[in-house]
Amino acid sequence: MNLPPETFTTERLYARRARVEDAPASFQAYASDPEVTRFLSWKPHEQVETLADFLRGMVAAWDSGKGPFTWTLLLRNTDDVVGSIGFTPTDGKALFGYVLTKKLWGQGLVAEALGWLVDWTLAQPEIFRAYAFCDAENPASARVMEKAGMVREGILRRWHACPTIGPDLRDCIICAKTK
Secondary structure: OOOOOOEEEOOOEEEEEOOHHHHHHHHHHHHOOOOOOOOOOOOOOOOHHHHHHHHHHHHHHHHHOOOOEEEEEEEOOOOOEEEEEEEEEEOOEEEEEEEEOHHHOOOOHHHHHHHHHHHHHHOOOOOOEEEEEEEOOOHHHHHHHHHOOOEEEEEEEEEEEOOOOOOOEEEEEEEEEEO
């Protein structure tokens, strides 16, 4: 697979490869917010340093050429960090994840970025399936996937844990776009 572009733009967003220096702004915008991280695979960060460590790992993963590949999302023509998006390629598939600051929920911003990234990924000859999942109690996230061109495939029973909710595996909605 070709390395993904280090930057891309949509109508309202500018996405650039994540970097360690994004930690303070990302912490402020979304990564420390318990409501934003409620359905994610990680708890809200309590310190900027732990987020910086995570971003160091993302930089190293990109540099390896294998991923995951992660971008920081900014409002276009600003320096305002508003979220993050990324994907992990494996065996002809690409798994996507995303997060957005609460103040911008419901405006279609993540669907813009996800749609662009799904299309780029599926244009790669060796990727045949782009997919993502979300907690079954988070239908707004499923709608993001659908607005980005993915099709709801069903429910994955007892698939994913949300550590902010508890240790039990939870049902998830899975959506995908294939070629």
